[in-house]
Amino acid sequence: MIQLKDITLSFGSRDIFKNLSWHIKDGKRIGLFGPNGVGKTTLLNMLAGLYTPDSGALTIPTSYVIGYLPQEVEESDTDRTVVEEALTVFKEVLDLESESESIAKDLENVSDHNSAEYKRTLLRLDAIHDELKTRDSHTIIFQTEKLLLGLGFEVSDLNKPLNTFSGGWRMRVALAKLLLQNPNILLLDEPTNHLDIESIDWLEDYLKQFQGSVILVSHDQYFLNRMVTTIAELSTGQITEYAGNYSSYVEERQSRLDIHKSAYENQQRMIKETERFIERFRYKNTKAKQVQSRIKMLEKLDHLLPPESDDPSIKFKFPDPKQSGKSVVELSEFSKFYKNTDGSELEVFHKVRPLNISRGDKIALIGKNGAGKSTLARILLGTEPFDGERKLGHNVELTYFAQHQAETLDPTNTIIEELKSAGHTQNETEIRTLLGAFLFKADDVFKPVSVLSGGEKSRIALAKTLLSPKNFMILDEPTNHLDIQSRNVLIDSLRNYNGTFVVVSHDRHFLDSVANKVWYAEEKGLVTYPGTYSDFHYHQTKREEGSRDIINQDDERVENGTGSKPKSVENKREQAERRNRLYKQLVELGIENMDNWEELSEKQLKTALSDLEKKIHSYEDRKNELEGYLADPSSFQHKERAQDISHEYKEVIENLQKSYERWDEVTAHIDPSSND
Numbered sequence: 001m002i003q004l005k006d007i008t009l010s011f012g013s014r015d016i017f018k019n020l021s022w023h024i025k026d027g028k029r030i031g032l033f034g035p036n037g038v039g040k041t042t043l044l045n046m047l048a049g050l051y052t053p054d055s056g057a058l059t060i061p062t063s064y065v066i067g068y069l070p071q072e073v074e075e076s077d078t079d080r081t082v083v084e085e086a087l088t089v090f091k092e093v094l095d096l097e098s099e100s101e102s103i104a105k106d107l108e109n110v111s112d113h114n115s116a117e118y119k120r121t122l123l124r125l126d127a128i129h130d131e132l133k134t135r136d137s138h139t140i141i142f143q144t145e146k147l148l149l150g151l152g153f154e155v156s157d158l159n160k161p162l163n164t165f166s167g168g169w170r171m172r173v174a175l176a177k178l179l180l181q182n183p184n185i186l187l188l189d190e191p192t193n194h195l196d197i198e199s200i201d202w203l204e205d206y207l208k209q210f211q212g213s214v215i216l217v218s219h220d221q222y223f224l225n226r227m228v229t230t231i232a233e234l235s236t237g238q239i240t241e242y243a244g245n246y247s248s249y250v251e252e253r254q255s256r257l258d259i260h261k262s263a264y265e266n267q268q269r270m271i272k273e274t275e276r277f278i279e280r281f282r283y284k285n286t287k288a289k290q291v292q293s294r295i296k297m298l299e300k301l302d303h304l305l306p307p308e309s310d311d312p313s314i315k316f317k318f319p320d321p322k323q324s325g326k327s328v329v330e331l332s333e334f335s336k337f338y339k340n341t342d343g344s345e346l347e348v349f350h351k352v353r354p355l356n357i358s359r360g361d362k363i364a365l366i367g368k369n370g371a372g373k374s375t376l377a378r379i380l381l382g383t384e385p386f387d388g389e390r391k392l393g394h395n396v397e398l399t400y401f402a403q404h405q406a407e408t409l410d411p412t413n414t415i416i417e418e419l420k421s422a423g424h425t426q427n428e429t430e431i432r433t434l435l436g437a438f439l440f441k442a443d444d445v446f447k448p449v450s451v452l453s454g455g456e457k458s459r460i461a462l463a464k465t466l467l468s469p470k471n472f473m474i475l476d477e478p479t480n481h482l483d484i485q486s487r488n489v490l491i492d493s494l495r496n497y498n499g500t501f502v503v504v505s506h507d508r509h510f511l512d513s514v515a516n517k518v519w520y521a522e523e524k525g526l527v528t529y530p531g532t533y534s535d536f537h538y539h540q541t542k543r544e545e546g547s548r549d550i551i552n553q554d555d556e557r558v559e560n561g562t563g564s565k566p567k568s569v570e571n572k573r574e575q576a577e578r579r580n581r582l583y584k585q586l587v588e589l590g591i592e593n594m595d596n597w598e599e600l601s602e603k604q605l606k607t608a609l610s611d612l613e614k615k616i617h618s619y620e621d622r623k624n625e626l627e628g629y630l631a632d633p634s635s636f637q638h639k640e641r642a643q644d645i646s647h648e649y650k651e652v653i654e655n656l657q658k659s660y661e662r663w664d665e666v667t668a669h670i671d672p673s674s675n676d
Helices: 040-047 082-107 116-134 137-150 167-180 197-209 221-227 246-281 285-300 373-381 403-408 415-420 428-437 442-446 454-467 484-495 508-514 533-559 569-589 602-630 639-670
Strands: 002-011 014-024 029-033 055-059 066-069 185-189 213-217 230-235 238-243 327-331 334-339 345-352 355-358 362-367 390-392 398-401 472-476 500-504 517-522 525-530
Touching: 002 040, 014 040, 014 238, 029 040, 029 221, 029 246, 040 066, 040 185, 040 213, 066 167, 082 116, 082 137, 082 167, 116 137, 137 167, 137 197, 167 197, 197 221, 221 246, 221 508, 230 246, 238 246, 246 285, 327 373, 334 373, 345 373, 345 525, 355 500, 362 373, 362 508, 362 533, 373 398, 373 472, 373 500, 373 517, 398 454, 403 454, 415 428, 415 442, 415 454, 428 442, 428 454, 428 484, 454 484, 484 508, 508 533, 517 533, 525 533, 602 639
Parallel strands: 029 213, 029 230, 066 185, 185 213, 362 500, 362 517, 398 472, 472 500
Antiparallel strands: 002 014, 002 055, 230 238, 327 355, 327 390, 334 345, 517 525
16 A cells, blocks of 8 residues: 655745655556646656655655556657567566576587586576566567557557657557556656557456556546546545546535535625625624624634636637538548658548438547558548549638647747737637647646646647637647647537537547548448447447357357368458458448348348338338428428428438338348248
């Protein structure tokens, strides 16, 4: 157990902690939470031994191994490969192996096997082998490669120089080195910042099995809800613990705030009534004793602090953009590749099916790092050349946000001048409200841009983008550098936004809150899932389960003698890949649009049939709704609206007919007796 007792730490005239006490029990998964600037990273640095408190006692068992992953990983110019860099945590083992090889080589040249020197050398070699056996040296390469693959590296990446990778990938190597040390306690500062969703899922699974303690700082609500069993709130230099995950903390904290607010208000009423009594009867002899009693009572009173405010009233509403045409962007079948420095080609997308973004689509673009998410965002924007055609719809106006836009800010402007310089129509109060939502409050708005950190500049660039949104926005990682409150303001704004957007993000709570469609980039292609991120996650899980079920069914048929083994491992792999492609088509297109649906398993067909029935009900509801519009003469007062309704009605009828026919076909295929 780690103990902090009466810890005080100051930077200059600013007190970070004052008489802070905290007991960190073994095996707990703790979310360290609090507003930006309250000292969370400073506390992690202290626990990691990087800061020494001014006073107080920090007690850590001497046997503890502490693993610390800071928010920003130091850049490394090493030419070591990825796996070699990760293996540096086993330096002692590698040194022993090197010594063992050196001794074995020297012994080959010794002729006198009875000499004392030869015997001493043999004893040393035996001791080294015993030590290597104790440390399971034969498994370290396997452990290291397994961990790196779990963090998203491909097999082909492991032997590439680390200095050829971006900062995000280097951070993963740093995380791998941390986990390979088998620490007693993990200190993680925003560990999901540079991870894609699959890698975050892997990290969650790993941490759930981790036997030691975990203290993590994160603004990812989804991650906090799934990972932590305790929230430690750092506020005004003190720690308050709440049992449960982040959602439980929000409820419990609000309950405590309500109780504190009520107690504070009651005390304030009592103080005012007492002061009125004192003032009224101060000079009356008959009341002198009572007045003095009340004066002493007020002097001894333990005054409650005013309740904290989370500024829940902060709201930001997008100005309404002008309406675009029904079709916003159309991409023909397309491919995209880059030229490598050695002249080879790196293919990012290969003959991806045509894409169409319709008015009102709110699309989450997700996938592994390197799958082409930012590339596709630039293709949609029109700034990235590709093999294919892009068509922008009628009245479409584009705006784009990416992290590098912080570089376009004028360093000579103050924060508020920078937002005003963009020529937006909002008044200063509205601009300051938005800045407050993005953590710039009071006199902060008068800071020059030149003194801001990279994260602060990124927030300013995002604020500029949001002040004057177009009817089609492309947002690349907009939640980076935002705390939970700011993310919730952004979520609320995007929910009420009347336009269309594509957003790239790995914040699953954010995506689940704003998106009505998911694009998943994988294997040089793109899969479309209608619905929220939770819908996508459900279908993705079912898809993986379906793939495993198919393989298990094949194996079962072979064991029962009703099937035959593939002639080679390659054939088996090809068959598995084909089954996976079929299931991917099922999820992307729907069974009503598949030509080779008969090749699906019975279990998949039944699942698809259930999904098709839901679509049919949806089409029928929409058909009835549209027929109501068509029966209303006022619908034909606007020619364009009447044409849109007629066109959509025709599409719904066609989709309904196609769905009815496919439902009959699939039902007959599963149960031929249904035709009798």
